Amino acid sequence: MPENSSLLTALRQSAVHLTEKIGARPAGSPAERQTQQWLAEQLGGLGYRCEWQEFTFAPLPAFFPYYSLGAIWLIAAVWLLPGFAWLAVAAPLWVGLLPYFRLWLQYRLPCTARSQNLLGLPAGSKAEELRLLLVAHVDTARALPYVEGPLYALRRQWYAVLSRAGWMTAFFGALAVLQMPLPPILLSVLRVLISVVGLAYIGLDYYDQRGSDGAFTRGANDNASGVAVLLETARWLADKPHLHPRVGFLFTGAEEAGLFGARQAALQLKRLAKTLSVLSVDMVGSGENLRIYHAELGLKPLLTDSTLNSQLQAADLHASPYLARRRSGDFAPFVRAGFRATGIESSGTPAFWRAYHTLRDDLSLLDAQRMAQTCLTLQRWIENHFQP
Template identity: 30%
Template sequence: MPDFSGRIRRHLQVLAEDIGPRGSGTEAEARAAAYVEAQLRAVLPRVWSEDFKTPGAYAWAYLVIYGLALVGALALVAAAAAAPFASGRGLAAAALVLGVGAVVVLLRENTTAGTLGGWFRQYPSRNVIGVLPPAEAEPGTAAPVVLSAHVDSAKWGLMFDPKGVHRFRALFLGGVASMALVPVLGLAIWLTGRAVLGWIAVVPAAWLLVSMALLVHREVVGTYTPGANDNASGVAAMLALAEYFAERPPRRVPLWFVATGAEEVGLVGMLDFLRRHGHELRDAAFFIFDNIGSGHPKYAVTEGMIRSYRLDSGLIDLAARIAAAHPEWGVRPARNDLMSTDALPAVRQGFRTIAFRAEDDRGLLPNWHWPTDTLDRVDVDVINTVARLAEAMIREMDGG
């Protein structure tokens, strides 16, 4: 059984400490990408990078969306306040339009069909890609495996405080429900003329205001985290596997190694990669490594916070069989119903996909988007276990 620990430690040190915080579209992210490219060039025959533009944050797009819904909610409250003097149908119609617009744009943003990101200032980012051909078979005779991890790290914000992060999904879904309630109330008032119903909109207005305040605080006060677990751990595993397979290549299966940029601001790097290469990788299996350095090693079976997408059943079954054969690893299945990873655009576009992660006893990501996401809080043994699982899966896919 291979041991990746030494390789993993070396890459973690460079990414999480020597380079440190690596915000999307920043110079530090560029240094991390350059490091990954140099490491891949040292062991793989074909390596290149692809530049793209990215927004520097996702918060501003969400502030626009929340703002539309908030204006709609306030219009309903105004209609209720004017109820003794007017039917409020005009304000209700405005709230209906604003609320529907907010919900539609939110769904597009959250399912990676981004609508608003291009409205804001763009920054340079890039993906780094390396390909290892099989040792014996001609390229194209077996489906490739794409091993991917994002290099950028996120800003911290109060919604990610470890004391309350277990409420993050409820906070987000509460915002979604608040948006959805605005057009429902608008339609009810427009149909019935009972403007007094607009007082109910005080609740979604308050929820949306809190959500917007948290987003503004994160962008104005928050700084980029060291990103040791999120996601130097995933990049370290990917690089360790590239070095290992370069010495012992699969017989039939081509391997692609993809370090994406700008994952933390809307999965921009993976979307760009799929746009450029999806046509040549239609049969590929995607292995996504994200937050695999602290807690209990897991393989995800679902992905998505609003809509839950089932990841590939064949890859899940393979991971389960190998994990069952190695009970000492302690690998278990998990649902990812928090913020999306690079697995989401892949599975939405029909690619066979599995994602690897590590969770604490509460089923949460330790030190997620928090300043304590530092190298000393990463467990190399957990990353090593995930790398071993991925290696065993690839060997099995290669014919044993």
């Protein structure tokens, strides 16, 4: 019990330092660098050798209206029926491609900002000797306005509503392609309905991106929790000479801007893809149980490593598989680069999910016991990973 008490205290202290003393940590900011310098000092004191991975990235514009593009397409499609039926038929495909289009466009914006990753290696070892790499991002997100009630429900369900509207639009487009008559009253109802839905989401998109005047969250759960857990895992490993040389720690920058730090690390470490397994630890300070990313769903699902998932499940029997929709994490660039990789997060409480990416993601939402349980899961997982 004293050891557990010490762990809880250390986790709280790290979370307080990151959330209160440093505060918001936007990608590419002095606060993001300050966080990683603090982590370098902590790791150095534990006997780790630190390497820096500098990179440039494309900062998010003040307004990046890719969600609105889906709504604009739907509105144009119904008002141009039946003359341009192909716009309506292609509506579900366009809505489904929006997340990919966002990344495609963002990775082609000018890389005018600088960030960095911090790689912690066991003293006297090289990256080539690592077998496990634990990853957590240090930056925080641009804040969404905090909302309750119907507006929160609308925000949570926007993609499902747009998808249904897209399929409805496609149905009428198919009728037009087949040269079947469209009753004028039905077409008028469709146009009004789709226009109302589309304009509502254009307004919500603008409000989400501009409603907090460019403020950034302090990121207690997202992701001071993951950073604190990795730091304590590094402390635990420092006293395990049979495990210590084979486990490294990566603290990434610019995750919230588009997973830029993880992309850079996956590129720099790609030579190790056949021997290095990667685990992303993100938002592990709220909720009852852990969730293990099994896939990132979409038109082209991204599957994480099934062996790592099974090992994590064995280390925490209460963990559950998670199929992500529209959200990703630092594991994704490593999977795409050919690494055996996966990610974990906690289930989160209703209070946290309402506060997700808002200014209310603060210390009041953190549960040190949940973070401690994550630490213990990682300890069991690491020990089992290296069993003969």
